[in-house]
Amino acid sequence: MGDLNVEQIGYSEKVMEHFTNPRNVGKIENPDGYGKVGNPVCGDLMEMFIKVDDDIITDIKFRTFGCGSAIATSSMVTEMAKGMHVDEAMKITRGDVADELEGLPPRKMHCSNLAANALQEAITDYKKRKAEKE
Amino acid sequence: MERIYLDHAAAMPIDPRVLEFAEGYLKDNFGNPSALYSVGLEAKRAIEEARKKVAELINAENAARIIFTGSATESNNLAIKGTALRNIGKGKKVAASAVEHMSVLNPMKELQKNGFEFNLVPVDATGIIDVENLNDILTKDTTVTSIMYANNEIGTIEPIKEISEIVHEKGLYLHVDATAAAGRIPIDVQTDGIDLLTLSSNDMYGPRGAGAVYIKQGVRLQSILPGGGQERGLRSGTENVFAIAGMGEAARIAKAEMAQESTRLSGIRDALISEILKIDKSYLTGHPTQRLPHHASFRFSRIEGESILLNMDTLYNIQVSTGSACSSKTLEPSHVLMAIGLKHEEAHGSMVITLGRLNTSEQIPHITKAVDETVQRLRKLSPL
Numbered sequence: 001m002g003d004l005n006v007e008q009i010g011y012s013e014k015v016m017e018h019f020t021n022p023r024n025v026g027k028i029e030n031p032d033g034y035g036k037v038g039n040p041v042c043g044d045l046m047e048m049f050i051k052v053d054d055d056i057i058t059d060i061k062f063r064t065f066g067c068g069s070a071i072a073t074s075s076m077v078t079e080m081a082k083g084m085h086v087d088e089a090m091k092i093t094r095g096d097v098a099d100e101l102e103g104l105p106p107r108k109m110h111c112s113n114l115a116a117n118a119l120q121e122a123i124t125d126y127k128k129r130k131a132e133k134e
Numbered sequence: 135m136e137r138i139y140l141d142h143a144a145a146m147p148i149d150p151r152v153l154e155f156a157e158g159y160l161k162d163n164f165g166n167p168s169a170l171y172s173v174g175l176e177a178k179r180a181i182e183e184a185r186k187k188v189a190e191l192i193n194a195e196n197a198a199r200i201i202f203t204g205s206a207t208e209s210n211n212l213a214i215k216g217t218a219l220r221n222i223g224k225g226k227k228v229a230a231s232a233v234e235h236m237s238v239l240n241p242m243k244e245l246q247k248n249g250f251e252f253n254l255v256p257v258d259a260t261g262i263i264d265v266e267n268l269n270d271i272l273t274k275d276t277t278v279t280s281i282m283y284a285n286n287e288i289g290t291i292e293p294i295k296e297i298s299e300i301v302h303e304k305g306l307y308l309h310v311d312a313t314a315a316a317g318r319i320p321i322d323v324q325t326d327g328i329d330l331l332t333l334s335s336n337d338m339y340g341p342r343g344a345g346a347v348y349i350k351q352g353v354r355l356q357s358i359l360p361g362g363g364q365e366r367g368l369r370s371g372t373e374n375v376f377a378i379a380g381m382g383e384a385a386r387i388a389k390a391e392m393a394q395e396s397t398r399l400s401g402i403r404d405a406l407i408s409e410i411l412k413i414d415k416s417y418l419t420g421h422p423t424q425r426l427p428h429h430a431s432f433r434f435s436r437i438e439g440e441s442i443l444l445n446m447d448t449l450y451n452i453q454v455s456t457g458s459a460c461s462s463k464t465l466e467p468s469h470v471l472m473a474i475g476l477k478h479e480e481a482h483g484s485m486v487i488t489l490g491r492l493n494t495s496e497q498i499p500h501i502t503k504a505v506d507e508t509v510q511r512l513r514k515l516s517p518l
Contacts, residue, residue: 011444016444016448019441019444019445019448020445020448020449022515025514025515036517040478040479040482040518041477041478041479042459042478043438043458043459043460043467043478043479043482044438044460045517045518046517047517063515063516063517064515064516064517065436065437065438065515065516065517065518066438066441066460067438067440067441067444067458067460068440068441068444070438070441070460071441071515107463107465112460
């Protein structure tokens, strides 16, 4: 598919599937970690909530204002991170999320691919809270 | 699910009557209009007939006032650059409204790079040109002032006659981009006082690949595409006879059916506007009354336009447009929405509906339900 360097046309089926039927939408009351990235002026804003048990992400939810890829990447990253150790989840990159979604159009790779960063913010917040408790 | 296409400002289906009329010029009547044998003369006749029909649509003095080009973009480039460069001895200033199409603004910027002074005329919150500002910035050196007849993104119809009086009192020539308006509302270049006018074939159900410029008698311009000298030397290149003949027939049909069709579509438009504005925190963009009969444009708070477009298409098979940054090539929000004073986050939530011949009043409940459910679904996902 990508070997001819032809620009991807539109969104992949996987992106559209996650856009139409996003996983883990909503917020968690009293989360163990919370992350927020982007801003509405740029057109993308994401919130990530995590519940963590023994450093394992047991529950994760998101809310996103943004375009199709912003919503799909948010949904995908929650699916990838659920059940993962926080140190492993911390290593999920924007590229990993795009790969799992079978690619994103080139101009969407940066602006709307913030979901991994939102997750990292939430994990950082979790670790900070944990350190404060100890 | 039946497709409901609501993006006629982006592309229009060719009218089957137009296709039937013109398809012979792709087949048997393929001759070069410059040739003197019969198959060439047949093609030449088709072009001259089309010229007459296009002239009649806008009440041009005569058919010779019409020059065919390859597109509205090319027409805008020819009208602006061709006129500014030919009249450089009279002045090196050009002006355009802040809501013009990129095919007006970018040729103007190109002139600016080449030593012209370029003034942008602001608009008010409904998209109407600030005529006082226009009056202040124009001087006798302003050879070309370009103001669109109506805006493609917000539907606002400009007071062209009033603008024409100012341009002719203070500046030199008025160019009007009528791409969005032609075939939709009556245009009379003589009573409106227009020197140069841009028309697009596809925007009136004609084939793509043809546009036209009306040039008032006495206005001089130079070619921007020199070559074999077709179209009185102003637009060289072997004519696209199929597209030009189709454009002519499309113009004839548009003129004949305009009154009836605009009444029908404005009824659907008004019903859509009143239903959609019942949605919480939804707003009309553009002018409430000075608006194209087929045009309804909105913005919704807390959601983003590309998501609206995708949701409407995927879940309801309804095609709409948006001025959101996220759906543009440059990732910048629509310059039109910025010009009417929207904040970035407000411009993100825009949705544009442009109706056409295939839309019916039976579709109104489907459309309004789809918009309502789309807005509610995306707001549920939104942290704002």
